Amino acid sequence: MATSLKNLSDYNIEDVPSAESMKFGIVVSEWNTEITEALYNGAYDTLIKNGASKENIIKKYVPGSFELTAGAKYLAELTDVDAVICLGCVIQGDTPHFDYVCSGVTQGITQLNLQYPIPFIFGVLTTSDQQQAIDRAGGKHGNKGDEGAITAIKMVHMKESLKA
Template structure:
């Protein structure tokens, strides 16, 4: 469903399992920092709201959205996280750079999901302009960080249930 038809921060709280025994990695792009900081706050606050322990949330920054894949891979290899949330923002410009970055980060996160036994969550905004990014980072369309955190919790829970 298109974001313009649904608020990213509205969800059925009863459908979200407890995150109290889960460990999360969050990789945040430094590019478009006001937006990515808002995405990060949304994700972290949502994890905490659902029982995650602050010490079980490992956060690292990377220079840009393209580097999210490398940062997420390093977190998965060097820590014992149950899921990695990738947060970034790519805003359309005047050159095809937008297309290359969006395609690269999308394919990179997909490859990580295939290669590793933990989920990697795509929390990257790909917008036409700054206003659309702001609307999805705590504005009128909610916060993509909230949605990414809920997705991470549900995917870790699914993985645990399937192991049993």
């Protein structure tokens, strides 16, 4: 498993551009809330640590991970965010529901990245069990929310650097 080789929260702060002038939307799934709130806290804290202001972070909830793409689209269309971080958690069950949700969210976020001029960040855990999710939401493998925040900052910076 790739995550076992890398801590999701490890990054060199000197390699991360300032987020001081950036505005972020964060869409959080209400399903598996213990995990998704931990992911949100990681993303939020990392954005603040890298210069984002509280006023420039918009948090919105959607019922489940499948709805992340619609929530992210609404943020892109109805606010002036520079990036949207999508945070969710889908845990394998006994039915193929897991496969459909994971595939739909992955394809949906990819499609948003192609349709809109801002980055949409995939911060969705797709795990075999609850413990794997805990391990990646602030546990022994770090926090996918931290990784999502750093990715958002770097992608906004990349876009801005191309404009210059």
